[in-house]
Amino acid sequence: MDTIRVAAGILTDGCRILITRRAPEENFAGKWEFPGGKIENHETEQECLVRELKEELDIDVVVGEFLTEVLHDYGSFKVKLKTYYCTITGGTISVSVHDKYKWVHANELLNYELLPADIPVVKQLMETTQHSPRG
Numbered sequence: 001m002d003t004i005r006v007a008a009g010i011l012t013d014g015c016r017i018l019i020t021r022r023a024p025e026e027n028f029a030g031k032w033e034f035p036g037g038k039i040e041n042h043e044t045e046q047e048c049l050v051r052e053l054k055e056e057l058d059i060d061v062v063v064g065e066f067l068t069e070v071l072h073d074y075g076s077f078k079v080k081l082k083t084y085y086c087t088i089t090g091g092t093i094s095v096s097v098h099d100k101y102k103w104v105h106a107n108e109l110l111n112y113e114l115l116p117a118d119i120p121v122v123k124q125l126m127e128t129t130q131h132s133p134r135g
Contacts, residue, residue: 003071003078007045008036008118009053009086010067010125016103017125019112020057023099032112034083034121035098045082053086056097060090068124072117081117 011018019032037052039045046063053061064085072079095101104112109122 001073001076001078003080005039006036006079006081006117007039007048007052008034008081008083008121009049009061009063010034010083010121011053011061011086011088013103016105017109018093019102019104019109019114020095020098021100021102023095023097026097028115030113031115032102033115033118035101036083045084049084049086054091056095057101058091058094058096059088061086062089067128068121070117070120072120074116079117081121083121 009018018035020035021032022028022030024030035053035057036049037056039048043051049063050061053059064087067083067085069083070079070081072081093101106122106126109125110119114122
């Protein structure tokens with residue numbers, strides 16, 4: 001079974017976090033996720049995030065500290081998801097492979113229908129924000 005390597009960005013605005021909803025024509029349509037994408041063979045996780053967030057949201061980011069890693073089995077494939085805090089340094093968010101984006105408080109994230117691999121990330125994020133000046 002293939003394991004797809006994915007990187008996702010945790011973008012914060014004060015105490016709110018950016019999530020994006022997959023568009024109707026995409027796999028897992030209507031599900032919410034942290035923005036990011038597949039890591040190409042030639043790139044690091046950080047390079048992937050810079051590229052994907054530019055392609056998908058038209059924003060420039062600086063990738064910061066690592067948050068967590070999740071291995072999730074979707075049945076026909078596995079995802080190895082690595083998440084990093086990111087800071088927006090330029091651009092204005094506009095969606096392409098998503099149909100919507102929202103800034104939500106960490107404690108509200110589980111109210112959204114998230115992709116299964118993103119749920120453990122939320123739990124880690126909530127733990128981290130309770131014990132850090134970030135939240």
